[in-house]
Amino acid sequence: MVVKETDLISDGARLPVVEEFFSLQGEGYHTGKAAYFIRLGGCDIGCSWCDSRFSWNPNLHPMVETNAIIDRVIESGADSVVVTGGEPLMWGLDLLCAGLKNKNVSTFIETSGAYPLSGTWDWICLSPKKNMPPLIEICNVADELKVIIQDKSDFVWAEKYHGLIRLECRLYLQPEWSRFETIIPEIVEYIKKNAKWRISLQVHKYMHIP
Numbered sequence: 001m002v003v004k005e006t007d008l009i010s011d012g013a014r015l016p017v018v019e020e021f022f023s024l025q026g027e028g029y030h031t032g033k034a035a036y037f038i039r040l041g042g043c044d045i046g047c048s049w050c051d052s053r054f055s056w057n058p059n060l061h062p063m064v065e066t067n068a069i070i071d072r073v074i075e076s077g078a079d080s081v082v083v084t085g086g087e088p089l090m091w092g093l094d095l096l097c098a099g100l101k102n103k104n105v106s107t108f109i110e111t112s113g114a115y116p117l118s119g120t121w122d123w124i125c126l127s128p129k130k131n132m133p134p135l136i137e138i139c140n141v142a143d144e145l146k147v148i149i150q151d152k153s154d155f156v157w158a159e160k161y162h163g164l165i166r167l168e169c170r171l172y173l174q175p176e177w178s179r180f181e182t183i184i185p186e187i188v189e190y191i192k193k194n195a196k197w198r199i200s201l202q203v204h205k206y207m208h209i210p
């Protein structure tokens with residue numbers, strides 16, 4: 001039987017890999033923790049401030065056998081994987097997660113939540129984007145809500161999704177990097193008045209690591 005390229009893509013047997021690296025998580029609840037990062041290509045959400053535009057077009061990145069990705073994770077010695085993008089849920093991630101779980105590797109994902117969930121996850125970081133809001137099914141299972149703050153209107157957006165996620169979900173506000181100096185005082189004042197939120201800083205950028 002001939003297996004078509006599209007079949008391989010849809011069942012996640014191969015994935016468009018932008019980059020892979022073993023580093024430290026720089027954002028959110030797991031800041032400071034070592035993890036193997038897998039950045040997948042493909043995103044049609046189009047955030048104006050996106051710092052990963054190079055990932056948008058999946059055709060610019062090689063389709064890599066998922067088993068080969070898993071092998072490299074194991075070789076790295078990492079005990080957890082962060083799958084990011086792009087928007088990683090544009091791809092079927094069941095096979096990737098099953099292979100990692102089979103090797104006792106924890107699975108974390110960073111997603112906008114705009115596409116249906118696939119894969120089995122130990123941690124789901126939901127970062128909702130205004131251009132394509134998240135599906136309610138992902139709000140219901142997110143472990144962490146991380147909202148990028150570019151201007152004051154984003155606090156309203158953050159509170160909207162606070163009202164949609166489950167009680168145990170951790171709450172983070174993260175300054176949009178290019179507006180850091182302007183927006184950080186606003187975030188500090190907001191968190192002082194709304195103590196359920198924590199700040200998330202992209203500390204990997206200060207350390208000059210990927």
Ligand code: SF4
Pocket residue numbers: 043044045046047049050051052053055085086087112129
């Ligand atoms: Fe960029 Fe992420 Fe927005 Fe896609 S969802 S445009 S990768 S910031």
